[in-house]
Amino acid sequence: MHSIRRRALINAALGIAATGCVPPLIPLVTGQEPVREPARTTRRVRVTDPDWPSRAEWAALNGKVGGRLLELSSPFAACRNAPRSAACRDVLAQLKNPYFLGDDPALTQSSGWIDAWTSTPSVYAVAAEQSNDVAQAVRFAREHRVRLVIKGGGHSYQGTSNAPDSLLIWTRRMRGIRLYDAFVPLDCEGDMPPQPAVTVAAGEMWMHVYDAVTTRGGRYVQGGGCATVGVAGLVQSGGFGSFSKKFGTAAGSLLEAQVVTADGIERIVNARTDPDLFWALKGGGGGSFGVVTSVTLKTHPLPDYVGVVSAVLRASSPQAFRRLIDRFLAFYADALLNEHWGETVSMSPDGTLRISMLFQGFDRVEAGRIWQPFLQSVTETASEVRLVEPVRIQSIPARRLWDPAFIMKHAPGVMVADGRPGAAPDNVFWAADQTDAGRFTYGYESLWLPASLLDPSARASLSDALFQTSQQWNVSLSFNKGLAGAPEDARDTAMNPDVLDAFALAIISGEGAPAFAGMPGAPVDIAAARQAAMRIRGAAQSLRVVAPHAGAYVSESSFHQEDWPRAYWGEHYPMLDAVKRKYDPDGLFFVHQGVASNEWDPEGFTRLQ
Known part of the structure; x- marks a missing residue:
């Protein structure tokens, strides 16, 4: 009973509705009829279409979300009007600051990908602060056939956190971190022993979570290596950290999540309540099954x-x-x-x-x-x-x-502070990650290398393949992103089972300077970018000689990934497809190469099947 009361208080502090996910489900939006099942959507509307929502309809949505509907415009508008102005210089000076990029709903952490996508603002954004804001945005997009986008940290290399002619659910303002000494998921009392955990709202970034859980709390939580990645997206894609060989993935640490599904209902999901949806959120890909508003993750003793x-x-x-x-x-x-x-x-x-x-x-x-x-x-x-x-x-x-103060004192240059006036002192990030801010991708390939390749009988072939690959392009082996030898309790996720037998994730990638839409300055050298992309693909093919059927990590992979259902999820894909059809039968949530995305055109506006 005490744990239930404590959870209710914490949920209230986080602005999270304390509704369960066992029947009967109650719509978050009270005083209205339940959502009527619309006709099957065959086409989503664009701004230029006559059936794009009217100003009055957008104003009505703004009223329902407490005035938190934003009309977006490019921050580079100042540069178009006055390219030498202080306002333009200020924007350009911040493009390598991931906090600046994350704090502007019109920007993403990556600026684009050659022959694939360019970062483009949505038309409107709901700056969600509570779950009801999310539910209202979901209902509006569903009823008006508007393309929906979800963004927390905005780190998607694939461009899944932006789209033209869309409504953005921006979770950045959903903040809150609460530690538990003894957490039991909803309806699991008696079946699961209490354990230390942390509940994190969807808008948090891992730097702040680590600071709260480790620096101040003396515990470890499995999150991402890049400190400015958003919490919810990382968990849904799998989520590796530097010590995943010990603690597994963020997805494997998930105990419970709160998610708004396509019907506008918030669900508390765990191994007992909606277990199929819970499993899908553990590595089935961000943005495909609903809008996650908070996650609860187990924490571990610190080494x-x-x-x-x-x-x-x-x-x-x-x-x-x-x-x-x-x-x-x-x-x-x-x-x-x-x-x-x-x-x-x-x-x-x-x-x-x-x-x-x-x-x-x-x-x-x-x-x-x-x-x-x-x-x-x-x-x-x-x-x-x-x-x-x-x-x-x-x-x-x-x-x-x-610990920002400790690192900056004892290892100067390893961390970089958010240099904007008035920035929070804990807004810091690893200096090594600065190259990722604003990157324009030429090519990106990944593949899990099975541990069997390290056997003496196979190692010579692996060495040959890595040598041949390295002669064409830089190749890195991320050993923490292969779970061979990881603990058993880290293995129950929706990720491709290939990760369980892999000793490393091989990554071959290349990028250029920021190239956001509307940004002044020299354009991307298209010929050079395409040449780099071709060399990166060729280098990856040299490595695939020894791992021809290796899977790929959905968050770090090619925009043009071939046979992506098998590469990302392997034998789990049919089960994920079934979960998608159960909770989102009309395909409201679309992301590039996400579950069931093959039913839509590449931009997610026209149904193909």
Whole structure:
């Protein structure tokens, strides 16, 4: 009883309705008839269509959402009118600040993708602050056949958080983080023991969640590595962090979610209430099944220490580089394929091996002992491999990893502050992620590499493939994004089961400077971008020689992914399709290469099936 009362108070503090998801379901919008099932939608309306909602209808929606309907325009309008003005300069100066990009509903964290999409503002946005705002927007879009878009952090490389001629549900203002010592999901009392957890509203970003849970709460929650990614979208896509080999994915940590479905009903979903929808939200892709307004995630005891091992090595010849790749893979298979290690190693056409590996669960002395055999082998082959940047092995108390004051004092330059006047002091992000802000993508390929490739009988073929790939384009191995060896309780998600047997996610990508629609300055060099895209695809094909049927991670993959249902979800796709048809039979929620998106044209306006 006490846990129920406590949850009600926390939900009230977060602005979350305390409605259950077991029958009877009650529409959030009181005083109205239940939503009538409309005729099957065959076409969504555009601004230029005569049946686009009238000004009066938009005004009525504004009244229902408490004046939180925004009419959007490009922030680059100031540049069109006065390209040398201070207002224009201010906008352009902030395009590498992810907080600025996230705080403007007309912008996204990526600016576009060659021959795919360009970031374009919606016509209107509901700046949702509570679940009723979301429900009203869903009902309006459904009744008026308006293209609907959902954006929290706006980090989608695929462009799924923006669309022209659309209504945006912008969850950025839905804020709140509450910690539990003993959480039990709704209707699970007696079936599930209480456990520490955190409830997070949809508009939060991981930097603030980590600060609350780890720095101040002394616990660990599995979130994203990039600190400015939105919480709800990451969970729905899977969600890897630096220590996923130990703690699994964000999706695997989900205990409960609150979601507004296409019927305008808010549901509290967990393993007991709407278990099929709950499972689909655990990696079935963001924006396909409803609008998530909050998530509750399990938290874990903190390890004593976390740390990093970094170095840059360069081989003297292609042959020496091939041997270096093989030597590192053998070392990884023997010493690092376990719950302690994550993050990346990358290989470049100039024969460079860049190491940036994070660890948890021991200190720098133990980390140095583990790496000693590999580093000794580098010393012994100094004639063919040299250190371009020295080996650094550092560790800190785990509680300080996301502590802005501590990091900025003891590791200056590792974090960057939001430099806008009046910005919150905890608005910080990793400096390494700044290249992602505003990026215009040329190409992006990912594939999960099965751990069987590390077996001695197969490793030579893997080394050959990685070498051939690296001669064409930079390739990185994200070891924390393969769950081979992860705990069993992290495995019950809707993601492609390929991730469970993978030792790493291979990523091959390239991008250019921000190129938002309407932005002044030199346009994208289309020929160069297309050439880069072709080389990236070719490099990926070289790696697919050893993993021809490997799946891909939905959040980090090609806009032009072939056979995407199998690549993203594998054998789980038919079940996800059934959940989609149950909760969204008319296809209100459309995202590029999302579940059942093949029923619509590429922009989501005309039904094809």
